[in-house]
Amino acid sequence: MYEALIVNPYHIEQTADALYQALTMPEFEQQARMRSMRSMVRDFNVYRWAARMLLDAARIRQRNKLADRIGVQL
Numbered sequence: 001m002y003e004a005l006i007v008n009p010y011h012i013e014q015t016a017d018a019l020y021q022a023l024t025m026p027e028f029e030q031q032a033r034m035r036s037m038r039s040m041v042r043d044f045n046v047y048r049w050a051a052r053m054l055l056d057a058a059r060i061r062q063r064n065k066l067a068d069r070i071g072v073q074l
Contacts, residue, residue: 001040003033 005018022030067073 001037003036 005022007015007018009015
């Protein structure tokens with residue numbers, strides 16, 4: 001998520017700086033960042049991830065079956 005303030009949670013000063021930045025950033029920027037991140041989470045949720053994994057697995061299986069039929073080693 002590009003809008004998130006990324007920190008190493010074990011780096012105390014970096015975490016403190018990010019908290020300060022978050023608390024002092026203008027409200028419109030906070031809202032815009034949150035709106036964007038919520039949209040991304042809504043669109044790319046666990047169900048979409050699972051569906052993509054299953055589709056990828058099915059494609060690989062199909063490709064391997066076809067390769068076995070025609071005698072090609074992948």
